[in-house]
Amino acid sequence: MRLNEELNSMNSKSIKVGKPVREENNRIADLVHEASKKYGFKVINIMGSIGSGKTSILEFVTKKLVSLNKTVLVINGDLATSIDADRISLKGATTVQINTGRGCHLNAIQVYEALEQHEWTKFDFIFIENVGNLICPTGWRLGANKRVIVTSTPEGEWVVQKHPLSFKDSDVVIINKVDLATALEISIDNMISDIKMIEPDIPIFQSNARNGEGLGDFITYILNL
Ligand SMILES: Nc1nc2c(ncn2[C@@H]2O[C@H](COP(=O)(O)OP(=O)(O)O)[C@@H](O)[C@H]2O)c(=O)[nH]1
Ligand SMILES: [Mg+2]
Structure with a gap:
């Protein structure tokens, strides 16, 4: 199902490009969220610093979900290159790479345009790997069922204290490495x-994404959403 067809069937509106970006962002985020309820797929927004292990975690999680006959769509946000999307497509996911240039986060409009490239309502899981940093992505809603922060030990023991709002705005934390x-x-x-x-009360998982240790619990968690 394509963008306008899907949007129209849901609330008779299409993307209004001239509207303030934040307002339009939230409207599209709500539509994605409504679609997830209607069609039963899960949308998971993965945020965290560059190099924290977001793609490595997604590689492991995708491989496991595909082995369980789940269909997985992954949208990767990066300033440049399709390295992450290429890595994850090797694990059996359908992928779309978004290059943001200088943009430090994804917005819901970009995500929707990426979704539109596929029959997105037919997947079991849609993962969005946000642009790597612990600041900008957390302020933008993408319509996800869960917002996951991946942090990692090389970021230093004070990383949480230094980014309180980022952790406040998330639903799940993975401490990687x-x-x-x-x-x-x-x-x-x-x-x-x-x-x-x-x-x-936030769920916290600990992982080593190089060998998958700890990610079984996270996979069980998302399978039960
Ligand atoms: N030692 C160790 N290295 C990891 C772990 N997870 C990821 N890495 C490595 O950290 C680097 C960055 O990982 P990547 O998944 O690309 O991070 P991203 O930028 O958050 O997507 C890569 O060299 C990974 O192999 C981990 O749990 N332990
Ligand atoms: Mg990555």
């Missing part, structure tokens, strides 16, 4: 207690 914690003298327990100070 746990294998490096000892070498970096990072206390994962301190990171967890900092997260819980901000969001006491």
Whole structure:
């Protein structure tokens, strides 16, 4: 189903390019969210710093979901290159790379245009890998069912305290690169207690995306959404 056809069938509106970007962003985000309820797919927005392990996690998660006969669409946001989309398509996902140039986050309009390239309502899972940084992406709604922050031990033990609003605006946290914690003298327990100070009940997963350790629990979590 294509953009206008889908939008029209849902609320008789199409994208209005001249409207203020934030307002239009939220309208499209709501439409994506409505579509996820109507068609039963899950949209998961993956945010986090450059190099925190977002693509590595998505490679592992995609491979597992595909082995369970789930269909997966991944939208990758990066300033340049299609490296991440190429990596993930090798694991059996349909992928769309969005290059933002200097843009430090994805907006819902860009995401919708990417969705439109495929029969997006037919997938079981749609993952959006946002542009790598812990600041801009968290302020933009994309219509996701869950907003996941991937943080990692090399970002330093104070990463949570330094980005409180980013963690406040998320639904799930993955602490990745746990294998490096000892070498970096990072206390994962301190990171967890900092997260819980901000969001006491938020689900927190710990992972090593190089070998998939800890990601089984995250996969179980998203399968049960
Ligand atoms: N040691 C270790 N390296 C990791 C882990 N996860 C990812 N990496 C490495 O970190 C680098 C950046 O990972 P990538 O998934 O591209 O990060 P992204 O920029 O957030 O998508 C790559 O060299 C990965 O192999 C992990 O859990 N442990
Ligand atoms: Mg990446």
